[in-house]
Amino acid sequence: MHEVVKDYYGKQLKSTDDLKTSACCDTSNVADWLKPHLRKIHPDVLSRYYGCGLVCPQQLEGCRILDLGCGTGRDIYLLAQLVGPTGSVVGVDMTSEQLDIAKKHQAFHSEAFGFDNVTLLQGYIEKLDELGLEPASFDIIISNCVVNLSPDKNAVLEGVYGLLKEGGEFYFSDVYVNRRIPKSLQNDPILYGECLAGALYWNDFLTLSKQAGFQDPRLVEDRPLAITDPALVNRLERLRFFSATYRLFKLGQLETDCEDYGQAVIYKGSIRECPTYFNLDKHHRIETGRIFPVCGNTWRMLQHTRFSKHFEFIGNFDHHYGIFEGCGSTLPFNDEQKNTAMTMRDSPCC
Numbered sequence: 001m002h003e004v005v006k007d008y009y010g011k012q013l014k015s016t017d018d019l020k021t022s023a024c025c026d027t028s029n030v031a032d033w034l035k036p037h038l039r040k041i042h043p044d045v046l047s048r049y050y051g052c053g054l055v056c057p058q059q060l061e062g063c064r065i066l067d068l069g070c071g072t073g074r075d076i077y078l079l080a081q082l083v084g085p086t087g088s089v090v091g092v093d094m095t096s097e098q099l100d101i102a103k104k105h106q107a108f109h110s111e112a113f114g115f116d117n118v119t120l121l122q123g124y125i126e127k128l129d130e131l132g133l134e135p136a137s138f139d140i141i142i143s144n145c146v147v148n149l150s151p152d153k154n155a156v157l158e159g160v161y162g163l164l165k166e167g168g169e170f171y172f173s174d175v176y177v178n179r180r181i182p183k184s185l186q187n188d189p190i191l192y193g194e195c196l197a198g199a200l201y202w203n204d205f206l207t208l209s210k211q212a213g214f215q216d217p218r219l220v221e222d223r224p225l226a227i228t229d230p231a232l233v234n235r236l237e238r239l240r241f242f243s244a245t246y247r248l249f250k251l252g253q254l255e256t257d258c259e260d261y262g263q264a265v266i267y268k269g270s271i272r273e274c275p276t277y278f279n280l281d282k283h284h285r286i287e288t289g290r291i292f293p294v295c296g297n298t299w300r301m302l303q304h305t306r307f308s309k310h311f312e313f314i315g316n317f318d319h320h321y322g323i324f325e326g327c328g329s330t331l332p333f334n335d336e337q338k339n340t341a342m343t344m345r346d347s348p349c350c
């Protein structure tokens with residue numbers, strides 16, 4: 001499959017307009033504060049953007065970032081500005097035609113930004129250990145519409161885990177599907193190149209992530225993908241595709257489920273680009289100044305990461321109150337006491 005993908009991105013596609021589906025073409029709105037940074041990126045790079053989401057987490061200044069499957073480098077040159085001169089961005093891609101365009105415009109970007117903090121490497125994302133990168137040296141690893149193209153997703157996730165610092169995160173957008181792709185479609189070159197045939201069934205992705213050490217994958221945002229080409233619609237039948245952005249924290253103490261220790265956090269509003277609220281994920285929008293109850297895992301994702309100084313932390317891990325209600329899992333047993341309590345609470349008072 002590597003050769004099929006190299007041919008597709010190296011020879012067949014010349015710009016975003018050549019794509020046959022909307023899978024590798026992000027239409028999401030870019031936040032206003034990012035627009036001036038995008039305007040500094042060379043048009044040749046922008047016109048060959050094949051990403052499916054915005055891979056731009058909060059609080060990037062000074063971070064060391066790795067981009068898996070960087071293509072011609074749109075995300076690299078965007079993030080290079082956000083990490084600033086004290087940070088750095090490394091891009092990896094296996095397709096020379098893509099990487100050559102990123103390299104051709106490296107000097108243009110360093111002149112526009114006033115510093116050069118980008119390194120571009122040719123290689124495979126399944127073999128990150130062959131690139132000479134120091135283990136546990138990255139704050140953030142990103143990827144935009146690439147993992148679905150990998151024939152060995154396990155190896156990618158394991159490599160990512162090894163390169164992240166403790167407290168670092170894999171923040172990436174990709175394509176997922178509502179059921180496993182049938183064998184008859186798995187090797188179709190167009191469907192594969194368009195980021196569909198290699199897409200993971202979402203629940204298999206969660207299992208693989210946990211096996212690689214990421215115990216609590218958090219969904220940040222998602223959108224359904226529209227497959228409009230009638231020939232493709234017929235072939236794909238009941239498969240439904242989604243673009244989704246996940247964040248996977250490397251934190252050794254995370255538990256497999258959200259457990260309740262009676263804790264809470266208060267966001268100080270001190271991250272420049274998020275003055276009114278902090279979005280940890282799709283289910284955690286934490287308003288500035290407000291006491292926000294959290295499970296133990298969320299607590300750790302905020303306290304043992306680069307976000308720590310932006311929060312106040314209430315409570316500790318001394319007492320456990322069971323599963324954190326509303327986070328996906330519930331008590332599996334028929335709880336008479338709780339039922340009685342709820343009945344009493346729900347009865348009209350008279």
Ligand SMILES: C[S@@+](CC[C@H](N)C(=O)[O-])C[C@H]1O[C@@H](n2cnc3c(N)ncnc32)[C@H](O)[C@@H]1O
Pocket residue numbers: 002005006009024048049050051052068069070071072073074075092093094095098123124125126143144145146149150151195
């Ligand atoms: C859909 S494009 C996305 C490019 C870029 N992230 C962007 O947003 O424009 C996929 C890119 O991943 C690269 N790629 C795919 N599989 C790869 C692999 N196994 N190892 C390294 N690069 C890979 C391709 O060469 C291509 O540049």
